[in-house]
Amino acid sequence: MSVLKKEKFYSTALFFAYALLLSSLCVHNFCLLAKGEPSKTKTTVKTKKPPAQKVEKQKKVPVEKVSVLQVVNVTVNGMVCSFCVQGLEKAFTKEKSVKSVVVSLSDKLVVLSLKENMDISDEKIKSIVENTGYNVKKIKRSSVSVN
Amino acid sequence: MFRSLLLGFILLGFNIFAHPVIWKGGSVFTLRHLPRMKRVNLHHSLTHRWALGFHFADIQDEKLLFFQNNFLLKRFNKPSSQANIYGFIGLGLAPRFLKDENFHLGIQGDWESRRFYTQFNVNSFFYDKIFVSTTFRFGVAPYIEDYDGFHTWIIFQANQDSFLDDSAMSSSMLVFRFFMQNYLIELGSDFKGLGLMTFMVHF
Secondary structure (H helix, E strand, C coil): CCHHHHHHHHHHHHHHHHHHHHHHHHHHHHHHHHHCCCHHHCCEEEECCCCHHHHHHHHHCCCCCCEEEEEEEEEEECCCCHHHHHHHHHHHHHCCCEEEEEEECCCCEEEEEECCCCCCCHHHHHHHHHHCCCEEEEEEEEEEEEC | CHHHHHHHHHHCCCCCCCCCCCCCCCEEEEEEECCCEEEEEEEEECCCCEEEEEEEEEECCEEEEEEEEEEEEEEEEECCEEEEEEEEEEEECCCCCCCCCCEEEEEEEEEECCCEEEEEEEEEEECCCEEEEEEEEEEECCCCCCCCCCEEEEEEEEEEEEECCCCCEEEEEEEEEEEECCEEEEEEEECCCCEEEEEEEEC
16 A cells, blocks of 8 residues: 555544544533433443243232342442443343343442342352452442332 | 454454453454554453463564463552553464464553543564564543443554664554444544554453
């Protein structure tokens, strides 16, 4: 490739980079405006679909019955880059006892919703977090009643 | 199919470069095109401290292939930041069409928060010449997004590439980094029109 062609090629690449940057800023601002608030609390939820049979069973349960779901809030140190934090979400999603995983970089939190009558130990949580290269700062458990 | 794609990328002049080590069981594929060097990396993290893989480097038409070992030597996890020190050792493979008796040594240090990012790395390639590439980066995120957002970084990069028996070439460039989910793209250029391109995917 001649020098002129190379320069043209890289100038074009730089132009696209600028265009991508500007468009990403516009999209970001548009999202903020649409929400009417900063997107600091934006999170991702990955939920495992329950088996079809289970859903049918749940439909037959009377409305009065209350089930208790356990929620585990794991505060993690070092969680700054979403590109690198994906390992945490992938590892927890594989766990049998975990129904859904919510990651919040702004709160430094990984929120695990557990399946009914299932639990995950603190040791297991620490082991998963450490195997993805992070450290657990705090684990807080709470229960949520669901009709 | 994959081999054809890999060869295609190399022939197109792209280059693979990656996050040196990621989570246990995770893999990274990176192409990186730099002014004097093209690199391709494919590696798999056996633990969060050690990754094995392949590293192809094209240094001014010298084609080198390495069996790559990447190590996370030290990580500092803080509530709002993270710092890492990595080491790289690449042992030269010797397919018929490539040079044998080559190896790669490198070290990288980085620190990042959600707003700022710095990185320093030195990569040395030993074959019938010795090529040393030193890079410093400083980046700022113009806006802060959460986990599932579209992230943008504006990065200043200073480079020095040198052969031990040749004059060194220094350059500084502006790089734009974009990533979302498990895909990352970087585009940059210096004032002489020499460019940088990176494509990276985690899986």
